[in-house]
Every structure is written in structure tokens, then in C-alpha cells.
Amino acid sequence: MTLQVTRSNHLIDLTTGHPDPDLLPVDLFRSLSLERQNLAYGQQAGSDLFRQTLSEWLTEDYGQPVNADELLVTNGASNALDMICSLLSQPGATVLVEDPCYFIALKLFKARGFNVVALPMDNEGIELQALEQAIEQYNPAFIYTIPCFHNPTGITQPHRRRQALVKLAAEKQCVLVADEVYQSLYFDQKPPAPLASYDRNAPVLSIGSFSKILAPGMRLGWIQGSGELLHRLTNSALLFSGGGLAPVTSALVGALLARGEFQSNLTHLRQTYAARSEALYDGLVSTFGDQIQLKKPDGGYFLWVSFVDGRDVASKRDQARALGVNYLPGNLCSASGQFRSSMRLCFAWYPQPQLITACDRLGLVFS
Structure with missing residues (x-):
């Protein structure tokens, strides 16, 4: 499958706010x-x-x-x-x-x-x-x-x-x-x-x-x-x-x-993303404990993680990529250049096992 953004075999890229390619419901369109x-x-x-x-x-x-x-x-x-x-x-x-x-x-x-x-x-x-x-x-x-x-x-x-x-x-x-x-x-x-x-x-x-x-x-x-x-x-x-x-x-x-086929597919997406968000949330809490602040998602695609000690998350991105994980530094989401100790993580693009592995790799980056 050729996509605008393809998934690497070596990098778990949590910057990508896309739906998982495996969740794209091509079969729904075949009979239309x-x-x-x-x-x-x-x-x-x-x-x-x-x-x-x-x-x-x-x-x-x-x-x-x-x-x-x-x-x-x-x-x-x-x-x-x-x-x-x-x-x-x-x-x-x-x-x-x-x-x-x-x-x-x-x-x-x-x-x-x-x-x-x-x-x-x-x-x-x-x-x-x-x-x-x-x-x-x-x-x-x-x-x-x-x-x-x-x-x-x-x-x-x-x-x-x-x-x-x-x-x-x-x-x-x-x-x-x-x-x-x-x-x-x-x-x-x-x-x-x-x-x-x-x-x-x-x-x-x-x-x-x-x-x-x-x-x-x-x-x-x-x-x-x-x-x-x-x-x-x-x-x-x-x-x-x-x-x-x-x-x-x-x-x-x-x-x-x-x-009614759209609604059935949407219900499936809600259940799938809820499970993925929980896996990523639990993995981050297990890895970092009280070092971070984050809110458990109620919907959407993203987790926003902030280190309470104010460490510079943006400066660690190259190291993170070398260890096989990527994230969006918070300062890139700010018109004022703030939030350097925060990062945005997407849970939609990967199944639970990769999200858990991503947490382990983030732990190595910020240990």
C-alpha cells in the first residue's frame, strides 16, 4: 500500500496524526x-x-x-x-x-x-x-x-x-x-x-x-x-x-x-482508539510515574505529556529517533515557542504492542 506517510520498520513515529492504515475500511466502498x-x-x-x-x-x-x-x-x-x-x-x-x-x-x-x-x-x-x-x-x-x-x-x-x-x-x-x-x-x-x-x-x-x-x-x-x-x-x-x-x-x-455502515465503522474506531489510548497512557505512567503530568484521553488522537521538572524535551528528539521512537515537541505546537518540556504523542497510528514498545524507548531517552 502506498501512503502519503509510510510506517518505518525501525521507528515508532508518534508524531503522525493519521488513522492506522489497517483501519481504513476499503471493503465498505467495494459495493458502492x-x-x-x-x-x-x-x-x-x-x-x-x-x-x-x-x-x-x-x-x-x-x-x-x-x-x-x-x-x-x-x-x-x-x-x-x-x-x-x-x-x-x-x-x-x-x-x-x-x-x-x-x-x-x-x-x-x-x-x-x-x-x-x-x-x-x-x-x-x-x-x-x-x-x-x-x-x-x-x-x-x-x-x-x-x-x-x-x-x-x-x-x-x-x-x-x-x-x-x-x-x-x-x-x-x-x-x-x-x-x-x-x-x-x-x-x-x-x-x-x-x-x-x-x-x-x-x-x-x-x-x-x-x-x-x-x-x-x-x-x-x-x-x-x-x-x-x-x-x-x-x-x-x-x-x-x-x-x-x-x-x-x-x-x-x-x-x-x-x-448505517458508516456508524458501525465509527463505533469500531471508537473502541479501537480507546484501547490504544489506554495502552499508551498506562505505559507512560508505568515508565515515568510522577515525573510527568498527563490527562487520560476521553477521545481524539493525542496524549499531551509534560515533565514536571521542566526538562528540555525538544533537545532530545535526535536521541529519541536514534533509539527508534519519535514525538512532536511541545514548542512546535506553540506560536510563542513555549512548552519545551512537553510532547504530543499520537496513539491512533499503531496497535497496542508498538505503543508499549514506544513507552520503553521513551524511558531510555529520558532516563
Whole structure:
């Protein structure tokens, strides 16, 4: 199998936030077929049939109503974020982010010439007082947040924090962009609803994707929103000229949603990743004990590990690779260059035995 990133026989690479290739459900797609209209230019917002099917599944999964006309189909989450950046900001604009933050989003913002301002987090997500002050100071183009199973920290914003965050965005009329690709990848308890579900009159856009919950090669995602913001995105020059995105892949995934096969596969993924997260968590605790701080994952892909003595994790990466293990240093997830004593570890790409071996190798690195 040829992949964008291949697994080495010698290196257990815990930096890679990809689904395990062995979990990609190719058999689900073998019996699917297309209609002629799926090969034509799509509707600007995406296929009406697919958006209706998607809205019904999201309503069930979120426990909150999601209407089809609140959805815009995209070529995955990265494409959605790039479209939002094109719509909302120009080089030199300020974007407010959490610290730490998803490192590829930081790269995107910096590549576009944005002024990226990092704001502190507490154990419930982005700090509201710091956010309010930053809105007043910078008049940002938008706020970027990851409310659910945060990448990299694993934090999930509780209902009260989400409610307050959306209220602040509405009061300040500051666009809030919520990257919610892990929303449906919970292990036990369902998280609160996405931010776009809280107040249809607030300037909020929630990004979803099938990359983590089905297959990244589908390049299929969506933006949930309402009002003028979603209207502007739907009527962008890109979609007006070329039609809606992903008509073929949305037709295939829509069939899986309608037949219930997608949900069965997602249930399997939740169980698999829950077991892997527990294996990695237990292995780290066994290896390092009270030398580290970490939170047991409730969903998503990642563990965030911090050494309590403040040691420089980033400086040990070459040694770690030489010993057959790799990790993402925390400072690479920070617009301010902080968190050098932390690291992000992905548990999705490897089965339990390799994750346990990785813990042993990390123990040698940081002994």
C-alpha cells in the first residue's frame, strides 16, 4: 500500500496524526456505485441529498438539530480552514489562537502572513479574560479554537465554557472558527455540541471532517454555520465558478451514512482508539510515574505529556529517533515557542504492542 506517510520498520513515529492504515475500511466502498449527476459540476454548497443525509447523522450524533442549509461541503478540514482564511482576512491581519495549538494551523496562518497571537489555556480551554482583552487590543480577523479533544492537549471545553465563548463572540462580533474534527471520536461520554450549534445569530463557523472518522483519502469535510458568514463562503468565486466541492466522494460517503455502515465503522474506531489510548497512557505512567503530568484521553488522537521538572524535551528528539521512537515537541505546537518540556504523542497510528514498545524507548531517552 502506498501512503502519503509510510510506517518505518525501525521507528515508532508518534508524531503522525493519521488513522492506522489497517483501519481504513476499503471493503465498505467495494459495493458502492455512482449516478451520472455525481460526475457533473456540483451545487455550490454541495449536494442537497448529501447535506440532508449528513445533517440527519449529525443531528443524531451531536444530540442537537443540524439543518442541511447550515452545511457547506469542503475537501476536508484543511480546505475548509483555508477557505475561511481567504474569506475573512488579508496578510497582516491578526488571528487569535490557543497556546498550545494545532501546529499545521499555525503553519497555515503564518504562510498567509497573519499576525498570530497566542493566548493561554486552562483546564477548560482558552481563557476567556485573556481572550476578551486580546479582542479589544487587536481587533482580530477571527479566533481559532479546538473545542473537543484538543490537538495537542486533549482538553474538551465544557458546556459552560462553550456557552461563554460563543456569547463573547456574539457581543464583540468577532468571528469564532471552531476546528471540531474530533467531535465524534469520543470513547465513552458524548461531548457538548459544536460551537456553531449554540447560537445561530453568533458569528461562529464549525469545521468537521471525515478524515479522522472514516478515511483521510476521501478529502471530505464540511463547515457548519449560518447567516451572512456561511452565505459569503457558499457564494465565493471558487464555488460560483467551479461548483460545489467533492460531488463524487460525498455521494459515496452519503450512501454509507444512509445504510448505517458508516456508524458501525465509527463505533469500531471508537473502541479501537480507546484501547490504544489506554495502552499508551498506562505505559507512560508505568515508565515515568510522577515525573510527568498527563490527562487520560476521553477521545481524539493525542496524549499531551509534560515533565514536571521542566526538562528540555525538544533537545532530545535526535536521541529519541536514534533509539527508534519519535514525538512532536511541545514548542512546535506553540506560536510563542513555549512548552519545551512537553510532547504530543499520537496513539491512533499503531496497535497496542508498538505503543508499549514506544513507552520503553521513551524511558531510555529520558532516563
